[in-house]
Amino acid sequence: MSELEKMEAELVQLTKQLAEFLSLAPTERSIPGFAKIWRPISRYRVQLRTALQDHGSILSDPRYRDAKGSEIQQRVGYNAAHTRLRLWPRIEDMVNRQITPEAKHLMPQPTEYMDGAHNRFVNHIYAALHTLALPSAEAMLNLISDAHPDIALPATHFEALVHAAYRICLAQGRTTPPRFLDVGCGGGTKIWAALPYFPDASGLENNPTQVQVGAAAMAKLNAPAGCIMEADARRFFDYSSYDVIYFYQPLKDLDGLREMEDQILEQARPGTILIAPYAAFSAAEGDLRCSRIAPSIYVAGLAPSQTEKLCARAEMIGTDAPEHSNSFDAALGYWRPVVDASRRNGYTL
Ligand SMILES: C[S@@+](CC[C@H](N)C(=O)[O-])C[C@H]1O[C@@H](n2cnc3c(N)ncnc32)[C@H](O)[C@@H]1O
The missing domain is CATH 1.20.58 (Methane Monooxygenase Hydroxylase; Chain G, domain 1)
Structure with a gap:
């Protein structure tokens, strides 16, 4: 030696x-x-x-x-x-x-992730990626009528949400890599956007044309094979396999939306992080099946006092974005x- x-x-x-x-x-x-x-x-x-x-x-x-x-x-x-x-x-x-x-809030103020030239530029580029992964207007005629077709959450808002979810996962001290799911993933661009935080990311989508176009777009980007599953969010029975579930109001019809939310809330394991960035989320307040940890973010199966403690731990987690490089690690x-x-x-x- x-x-x-x-x-x-x-x-x-x-x-x-x-x-x-x-x-x-x-x-x-x-x-x-x-x-x-x-x-x-x-x-x-x-x-x-x-x-x-x-x-x-x-x-x-x-x-x-x-x-x-x-x-x-x-x-x-x-x-x-x-x-x-x-x-x-x-x-x-x-x-x-x-x-x-020092403790840092899980979610920054909306002005921090929405305002300013840089945020606007990132969202402008993301909007193009989202459009490229949509089916043509012609093919969209097949769209299922109660679906919300082409509204995408801005990329910088999404990044703030997944980063907060990532910090919560770290505070939970998980021993296996968390699995991320986008419910109503459209062309899959949010799966792609989640990958730096959650390398095990996938999505489900019920419009077959959208699944086809999205899967082709994801394949070009070398996203994990089969990351877009064709399924109806109201009749999906594997929500318990995921640790972070993101749903951005995929259905217009409120009854259908409730059906989907109930499936998620009933199947999600305690500790699962739910990201629901829309005002109509039925469990936003006073639902015993989850409690709010940060704006638009909830934890399934935890009482508010447990969620408060988890939030305090998560706020002490650093805010560096994760990095993955096997050659560097070696x-x-x-x-x-x-x-x-x-x-x-x-x-x-
Ligand atoms: C508002 S887009 C959301 C796109 C993406 N998740 C985002 O956050 O940017 C909603 C997507 O949900 C899909 N969708 C609507 N109803 C659905 C259902 N019952 N099951 C699965 N996907 C559904 C629509 O086809 C559409 O692609």
Whole structure:
């Protein structure tokens, strides 16, 4: 084992302690507690830099290369060690933000996600994507009469909702990746938009023409195969398989809408997050089957007092958007426990 490898192996033990510290409830974390763990870690920084320089010179020596595997392998390992060293300031910043975090509301004010040039630009682009995934006007003549055809929730409003749902999922400490469902998904563009937060996302739609056009659009985007299911939301019997259920008033007819809402509320498992961004949602108030955690967001099967506690925990979760990169993760080495613990707290690099 080289000096570099030895140091990196020692560091893993220390970064595991840091990950344990980050896994404490925010109220139990303290600046002195952090300093005690961080000090021994930071001593390695200069030593690692020196060891990397030495290692770099050894790598240029052909005798060493021949004795220790291919040059490419050696270079890959060396570059990964360099990446880890370069991550140091970003790791420090990410960890610092978690020592004494402040509560942040689950949903921002509507002006924050709807107003301003950037939001308007994103919504303008999204509107085009939505239109491209709709059937032609001719094909739309087949539309089922009580459906709401082409009204899409603006992308920036949707992003605020899924981000809040993601933070709630983190606060729930789920052990498996949450499954997201868009009920009445049209062309599937909200499935696509949900993927960065919920890689296991799908939708159901009862208009066969829309299913066909949407599925073709999703296939072009390389969305998960079969992510649009053809089904009637009022007669769908698998709502209990999902952890986050989004429904944006797919039916015009209020009786049909109630039927769909009842199916969802009766089947959803306790703790399921329901996103219902419309005024006519029948369970918005005083329905024992769910309680409101944030504007347009509800939790199934929880009493209001339990939802309040969950909300307090979720508001302490960081607001960084999740990141998924297998190649980046593979190079994290001794930082991996810290990055994983931070992701569970809602913080990323
Ligand atoms: C208002 S669009 C919503 C699109 C997308 N979910 C969004 O939020 O942007 C409603 C969609 O629900 C579909 N829909 C209407 N009734 C339905 C039903 N009973 N079951 C499944 N989908 C339905 C419509 O065909 C339409 O594509």
